[in-house]
Amino acid sequence: MPLTMKQWQILPAGLDRFRQTQVAVPTPGPGEALVRVRAVALNYRDVAMVDGTIPPPASGPIVPGSDAAGEVVALGSGVTCLRIGEAVIDVDNIGWFDGPPPAHANSAPVLGRLAEFVVVPAAQLVRAPTTVSAISASTLPVAGLTAWFALVEEGRLRAGQTVVVQGTGGVSMFAVQLAAAHGARVIVTSTSDTKLERAIALGASAGVNRVANPEWEQVVLELTEGLGADHVLEMAGGDNLRRSLAAVKLGGRISLIGLLDDAELRAPMLEILFKRVTLAAIAVGHRRALQDLVQAVDQLRLEPVVDRVYAFDDAPLAFDHQRRGPFGKVVIDLSD
Ligand SMILES: NC(=O)c1ccc[n+]([C@@H]2O[C@H](COP(=O)([O-])OP(=O)(O)OC[C@H]3O[C@@H](n4cnc5c(N)ncnc54)[C@H](OP(=O)(O)O)[C@@H]3O)[C@@H](O)[C@H]2O)c1
Structure with a gap:
């Protein structure tokens, strides 16, 4: 030694x-x-x-x-x-x-x-x-445990559910792989088409370029026949929570994970209540x-x-x- x-x-x-x-x-x-x-x-x-x-x-x-x-x-x-x-x-x-x-x-x-x-x-x-x-x-x-805890340990992810993953960083790519391995449909957002292609090769079902589609939540709604996703992993904070709220389905779950944009969260309380959304704080x-x-x-x-x-x-x-x-x-x- x-x-x-x-x-x-x-x-x-x-x-x-x-x-x-x-x-x-x-x-x-x-x-x-x-x-x-x-x-x-x-x-x-x-x-x-x-x-x-x-x-x-x-x-x-x-x-x-x-x-x-x-x-x-x-x-x-x-x-x-x-x-x-x-x-x-x-x-x-x-x-x-x-x-x-x-x-x-x-x-x-x-x-x-x-x-x-x-x-x-x-x-x-x-x-x-x-x-x-x-x-x-x-x-x-x-990174791995954060994605696992949000989706599997607390999120009780089931095959057939839809998961929205924001960005292609460390936590997000674990979320893509774990959700796909559990039989979920994964929609991933990114600033880059090349990264979206790589995420799809790793198991995502669809990608949304959030530069070309700043209102990425509308694409999620189109892809889910207007229903929204079962799980959304909130990675950015700030006003992005409004978009996550629009993208999640009635009774769905938003895991609050990242603050890539803003360490404060802003979203309309009434929409949270009417949609009966679970906002779950994840700390690894x-x-x-x-x-x-x-x-x-x-x-x-x-x-x-x-x-x-x-x-x-x-x-x-x-x-x-x-x-x-x-x-x-x-x-x-x-x-x-
Ligand atoms: N709560 C917890 O337990 C926990 C644990 C770990 C990390 N975190 C937090 O989660 C966030 C991500 O951490 P990380 O280590 O995975 O980061 P990271 O690897 O540095 O991820 C960076 C990627 O995030 C994407 N991104 C950047 N700004 C974004 C935005 N406004 N909206 C959506 N995606 C955006 C970009 O991907 P594209 O280029 O593809 O767009 C970027 O390449 C950080 O805020 C971190 O503090 C929280």
Whole structure:
């Protein structure tokens, strides 16, 4: 085991404040595991934290990255649920194991994964899928679980239902793949016809270019014989919720997930009431649902959509790519 390791840090603001450092490999305490990180997947929020749109939790340098896959290399005392060498991913919501979130659950984003080794509470780790690489496994804890929780765990998606997915980023491409694998009809929106073609190749039934059709909800209504969709994943916030509301069917469900446009929501209350729409807030998901997703990935042979893999030393370029808007996921490879 090396004594020191490479780690990326972000100084208080901006991509130019990225700094690679050499620090001591941490030691796991009681109830903890030391994980050799093999891959870190980026999310919208990683960039938002660099840009300062989401305030970082600390004023000094932070170690970015919340989604990691790796293997257990050392265990602290009292850990019996893990083995050395086991491939793992970790849960984003610390302390939320199943059911409703407990009052003490920490909903602040996990940080600190963009390093060669990390110490993680053993209870936060879940066995990785056996059918995909660490690169693919690293995409599950946030993007994969968010889509799974909205559609399957809480949404109770059934074959034959219609799902509207907005955009082709990380959460959205998982939603396309999972909904299609469950036998749903998926309508996806995008700014790009090329991305729509790729989404259709991955299981979507129809695509709506939302530049050519800013009133994309009208196309959804045409495609659903005026009824609207059973599920809409709201990814943009702001006035987009009005469109999602128009696109959802009577008694349908809008999962509130993203704030790509606006962190406030605006929509007419009367329409929500008359349509008896469920507005469901999604904040990633709990540990048991991540275990269910891992099983589903293995069973369905689902291959997460990875737009590009970057070497560890190129992490700032990976953040740039994430900011431009990936098709699926951007992942940083630490396997060397
Ligand atoms: N609630 C939760 O648990 C949770 C979990 C994860 C992420 N999120 C949130 O969900 C959102 C997406 O996250 P992500 O990591 O999947 O992002 P991402 O991978 O960066 O997705 C970016 C893509 O979203 C699409 N997009 C951008 N603006 C849009 C708009 N106004 N309307 C529809 N689509 C738009 C674009 O796709 P096209 O180019 O194809 O249009 C863009 O490429 C973010 O706001 C993030 O904070 C929430």
